[in-house]
Amino acid sequence: MPRRDIRVTEDEERAPLRKALRELRERTHAPSAFPTAAQAEAERAARRRPRLPAYDATGLPLFTLDPPGVRELGRALHLTRRPGGGYRVHYAVADIAAFVTPGGALDAEAHRRAVTVHYPDTRVPLLPLVLCEDAASLLPDHDRPALLWELDLAADGSVVRADLRRALVRSHARLDHAGAQRAIDTGTAEEPLVLLREAGLLRRELERALGGVSLNAPVQEVVRRDDRYLLEYRTPPPTQEWSARLALMTGTAAAGLMLASGTGVLRTLPSLPGDGPLATLRHTARALGVNWPDTLPYPAMLRALAPSHPQHAAFLQRCTGLLHRAGYTVFDRERPTRRPRPADPVHAAVAAPYAHCTAPLRRLADRYALELCLAAASGAEAPEWVRSALDGLPGEMAAGAARAEEAERGCAALVEAAVLRDRIGEIFDAHVVDVVPSRPTAGTVHLRDPAVRGHIEGDGDGPPLPLGHRMRVRLIEAAPGRAEIWFAPA
Known part of the structure; x- marks a missing residue:
């Protein structure tokens, strides 16, 4: 789901806003530490050599693309041109199943948390840092077990083939969005980054043709100056949008695999926001001085906005809450009565069937979707530990999303109160x-x-x-x- 990205720039631990954020976490009972048994299990898993896949893809020159300083690197990619036209995208995702034992203390805690919850000054992770920032993270120059997607794209950016297998991978470069964007803009980028831009722009056009909705929301920063707080907005580089579009593309490929196999977990949204929420948003646009003609549909309105414009940036931040109605739908051909195939599996914002499968370090559902995709791609049966967890997964993810939304609302209220205090x-x-x-x-x-x-x-x-x-x-x-x-x- 889209998240309102708020950052606090002040460093002092005793600063008023940081103190209020700590108190917010205490009031909402955000977990501060993992249970002893779960932490010990994670440390043992990090120390021992994980189950390594037979397929060695360490020669593939994958790279990560994340903000500077981030150690939770869950995805790596590489792009090449296909003979005769089009692209081949390799998309590696951290293999959490190599470290987490089903039914263990760590697995139970991951099911309780369900998602990583973000705050402007920190985050409450899904998994212990010893895994998500170290042993399972796709850090550069380290061999790691991963789920490796191989996606072939036609010349227009549409996916014509999708495959998934377990692989041993190695990230060869750690890039950040600003640096990658500079290389592209100055003509010094290597071919994979050039192709990232080409494929990202093609995927944008495909979304527009289907009527999908993507939010390129800026980061809202709370800046302290002369003992007062101010709101500022930082527009993310285009590389962030392009890489996000490849993640969406991978999610649609995953949904296709699971629908074809008859067993899966989809991210679903029956329809775009109705007249009530859109009416409130129209009033908000008027308040911010954003021109929204009555005849302009919501998706077209979003595409007309410039995130670098302060009022447009503030409006895009407000839009992030509109798609929180999305949920998870599970189906299983072996249990069609209890878990029927969805009659309409399309995610309205994506304008296609879609699954979360690219962030298992931050979302519980991704681990299960990846295992189901792996079984579908190989023609094998899904593991029983995956099938047995499907009934509870939508409820667990909904509870995790509710906690994340509560934190988001609380943080937004704190930040805005600080600006006016x-x-x-x-x-x-x-x-x-x-x-x-x-x-x-x-x-x-x-x-x-x-x-x-x-x-x-x-x-x-x-x-x-x-x-x-x-x-x-x-x-x-x-x-x-x-x-x-x-x-x-x-």
Whole structure:
């Protein structure tokens, strides 16, 4: 699911916002450490030599593409041209099943967590760091067990063949997005990066033709200057979008394999957001000064935005919450009554069947999807430990997603309260983006600068809030970690 990416730039541990974020994790009972048995199991798995695949692909010049300093490297790739036209993409994914024993203490804890939960200053990982940042990570110049996709693309970027096998791989280069983008822009990039751009742009056009929706949301940074917090936005380099499109492409290939085999776990979204959520988003666009003509559909609207524009960036951040309705659907040809094949397996935002299968270091479901794809690609039966876990997987992933969404909402509220904490009593121009149906004098307002929103409560006997229109409001409450943002009519 799309995630609102917020970063805190202050380094001091005692800084007010960092302190409030720590308190948020305590209030929401975010796990701070792994159970002793699970941590010990992870350390034993990291020390011993994992099960190594027979297929040696260490000569394939794979590279990773991640932010600088990140040690959790779960994916590596390589691209070449195919004779006669098109591309061949090798996409290696860390093999967590080589380290985690089904039914063990570590496996149980992974099922309890389900996902890595991100905060602006840290993250609560799915797996112990000794695995996700070391033994299982695709660090450069280390041999690692992996699931290796081999995807053949036609000249228009469509996938014409997909294969998956276990392989021993080695990352030959660790690249970051900014450096890779500079090499492409200056003409010094090696062929795999040039092909990443070509394939990424082709995949963008295919999505547009199908009517899919992708969010190229910027990173929201909270900057502390002169003891005040400011919101700034950092536009990710195009390489980040192109690599994300290859991940989406791999997910659609995985869904195809599982649907053909009759057993799988899909990421599903029945439809794009309806009139209610879109109406609120239209009001938000008006509040931020973003032009959204009534006749322009939501997917086309997103493509028209420029993430480098501050108001467009703020609007794209708000859009990340619209696709949180996506879930997981499991099906099994051996148990068609309990796990029937979905009648409509298409993920509305992708405009195709889709599966999560490229981030097993951060999502539990990916480990199971990869095992099912591996069985489908080889014509073998899926392992029983995979099939037996399918019934509980959607619920576990939904619980993990709920925790991640709660953290995201809490972090956004903290950040926005921090920006306004020294401006109590000031009057702002705002737009009303939502009204409580049972209390028309209560709702939500959105400011343009700074791009924050908060609750508003008027006199119960006063006029109703002017939904979708501007009004003057006075800030009466903004205390990071203690109270949400509240306004009153000015």
